Amino acid sequence: MLTAILTGFIFAIFLVFTGKIFKGKLSILTSLIPLGLFIYFAGFISRISEGEVITRSYQWIPSFNVNLDFKLDGLSLLFTLMITGIGFLVFAYTSNYLKGHKYLDRFYGYLSVFMAAMLGLVLSDNMISLFVFWELTSISSFFLIGFNNDSEPSRKSAMTALGITGIGGLLLLAAALLFDNMAGTYSISEMVSMGEAIRGNEYYVLGVLLIFGAAFTKSAQFPFHFWLPGAMKAPTPVSTYLHSATMVKAGIYLLMRFTPILGGENVWNTTLIVVGGITMLYSAVHTIFRKDLKGILAYSTISALGILVFLTGLGTEDAFIAAAVFIIVHALYKATLFLVTGIIDHQTHTRDATKLNGLNKVMWPVGIAGILGAISSAGIPPSIGFLGKELIYDATTRSEFIVIILIIAIVLTKIFLLHAGFVAGIKPFTGKLPEEFSKVKMPPLILWVPPVFLAVLGMVFGLAPFLIDAPIIRPVVSSLLGGEAGEVHLGLWHGFNMVFILSLITIGVGTLLYILVKPSVKLVNAAAKFDKLAPEYLLNKFNQGFLWVSSYWTRFFQNGYLRNYVSMITLFVVLLVGYVILGSTHFKIDYTALTKVTISEIIVTLVLIAGVFYTVFTRSRLAAVVAMGVIGWSICLIFVFYSAPDLAMTQFSIDTLTVILFVLVLYKLPRYLKLSDYKTRIRDGILSSIFGVLIAMVALEVLSYPANNEIGDFYAQNAYLQAHGKNVVNVILVDFRGADTMIEISVLSIAAIGVFGLMKLRLKMSDRKRYQDK
Secondary structure (H helix, E strand, O other): OHHHHHHHHHHHHHHHHHHHHHOOOOHHHHHHHHHHHHHHHHOOHHHHHOOOOEEEEEEEEHHHOEEEEEEEOHHHHHHHHHHHHHHHHHHHHHHHHOOOOOOHHHHHHHHHHHHHHHHHHHHEOEHHHHHHHHHHHHHHHHHHHOOOOOOHHHHHHHHHHHHHHHHHHHHHHHHHHHHHHHHOOOEHHHHHHOHHHHHOOOOHHHHHHHHHHHHHHHOOOOOOOOHHHHHHHOOHHHHHHHHHOOHHHHHHHHHHHHHHHHOOOHHHHHHHHHHHHHHHHHHHHHHHHOOEHHHHHHHHHHHHHHHHHHHHHHOOHHHHHHHHHHHHHHHHHHHHHHHHHHHHHHHHOOOEOOOOOOHHHOOHHHHHHHHHHHHHHHOOOOOHHHHHHHHHHHHHHOOOOOHHHHHHHHHHHHHHHHHHHHHHHOHHHOOOOOHHHOOOOOOOHHHHHHHHHHHHHHHHHHHOHHHOHHHHHHHHHHHHHOOOOOOOOOOOOOOOOHHHHHHHHHHHHHHHHHHHOOOOHHHHHHHHOOHHHOHHHHHHHHHHHHHHHHHHHHHHHOOOOHHHHHHHHHHHHHHHHHHHHHOOOOOOOOHHHOOOOOHHHHHHHHHHHHHHHHHHHOOOHHHHHHHHHHHHHHHHHHHHHOOOHHHHHHHHHHHHHHHHHHHHHHOOOOOOOOOOOHHHHHHHHHHHHHHHHHHHHHHHHHHOOOOOOHHHHHHHHHHHHHHOOOOHHHHHHHHHOHHHHHHHHHHHHHHHHHHHHHHHOOOOHHHHHHHHHO
8 A cells, every 4th residue: 555655656756857858748648657556446345345454554653653554444445446546537638638738747746746645645544644644635736726826816726725724734733642642542443442432531522623623624614615716726637636536525534534433422413514514505505606617616516525524424324325425426526527617618718607508519528428417416317416415315304403404404505506517517518609619629539538437437326326335335334433334225216205305306496596597797796795704805804914913023023123132032031031930939049058258259249240330331432341341350250269260261361352352443433322212221221130130040049959960070080081181171172062162163263254254345436425325
């Protein structure tokens, strides 16, 4: 399994180094990679259908219990088959759709990385590796959505998608750390066996909320749904791949994978039903007010994802069967309709549903695919869409929750989705062909074969559901239940019952709605009046406010005045350290640890204090410099009193040179001026005094703790034995910490060179005059 995942990454690297050589000539051959992976994973169907679970584990960071653990069961097998199967068709479709594009090989590289990341995500059995692949899907999708990077809307959409899904990634990482704390492991399989203990843990609700945050942002659930319609700026192959079988279903996969661990509690089931119900109905209604085919398909995708969240929340075996079937239903018809939309856009250069009619006369194979896809989307027999709709209605009517409300919500949703499917798949190919499209040519074979194949496959599965019930659906349900599922037998006809009546109502009302309500500019404008209530509008306003606050914050702190920077740093240290010291009940000063003070020490200290005050209050720069020298020399004497002659000699040399340098610089400075007003000087004085008192308190606090002489004893004992030096301080500087000393010398040397260069810098006369004029 690791090899299958790495194949996509290796192929992407191969394209990076060979893209300029082949220049897209191997594009059609690239589809063999996902095809080979599809065949590989299809070989496991018989073993998985018999209840076998295939696991692989590779050590990664064993000290932190982080391994590359992979598991292939019914749920992950379904997703791998969709990722690779639809991936194969998208790869082949792209070879002509983007034919001649100068960055075609780069596009295939992004697509390969994304495919590999999705495979890693659905196969991971360790939450840390799951998080890594989760983030890789976000990053690679960012490059895919923003592939047309010369377009500002594309760049903005890519950033929005990355931002929203990136937040979800952080929540997933937090969830991984929390579950490790709760269960003592990152292994998802081990968590399944500890499900009851996890559900009884005090942090259970927090863990559920983190998983919800990750899943809802990735799978575009309300109110995080708006990034998905914006992602329609991407090329159609990206929209097809991301929004039918892969990225948007990653959140659904996460919810399903954690259902055996977290499911069964009210907070889990109720939240999923409510969020899924709001999302599916809200987005389905939105399709009425769109005229861009990709926009209609985007909102219908969000609605379908809401249905899957809704079914997961119901939590019954019937609901899990319906969800598993609907995943396949949605992947087939949505990929079909996206590919059909791409062909329409490619051939007619428009996706405006108000302008598209009669295209069946110039591209009849595409029309067949569109109509079959729309039939499956609408849930009309004999498509698999009808079977999926019946199962959804059946699971809803058997629910233990408020059945009548759920039935109304799901039926209304399916009515609006029927309308959306008809607009996207039937309307462009019926009616009179506009004159402007009379010269539209039949698309190449490689463009229309993939959607036709998917559309026909939807009909085949509808007529012969035994092809998927036991081999595919039953293992998926077993994964969701965390145990063995019962027998699954799918069929188109279940008798004349309540579910069949609901289906008839859906088809009848949905068809009537399609006849009466056609896409129009009027409807689009009507929806625009409510844009200020949309989550995306509120997010944009929040972003604008955040940028304004950030700008003000930056202008306030980064104002160009070094004095303000020092003041801010000092104030932060005062507040932080002061809070720790004064807020601590253990703060005390051990006066018994203080040594006796001699008269010489008192005199030197008084001289030092006098020098400080004189430096601050004198009006003479020269006198201030001399006073600073006196302060430095007084400190040197204190070092001598405490038996540090080397340190005193070094300090004395530095202070003396500093005084000399200051005196030399004084001749270059302008006349003495007071640059600070009285209030500013008082403020600075208070802050400096508090800082000094705080440092003194810290120093006195340190004395109350026993000294750890282990390091000092080590240096004292080994200075002569290992470094052959009698001066311990010198040995430390040049031997034990010689690298530090060398780096410090290098930094000072570089700084000195910089200062020397600035001193030698001379403006040209023209530049100097221009500067003076300003």
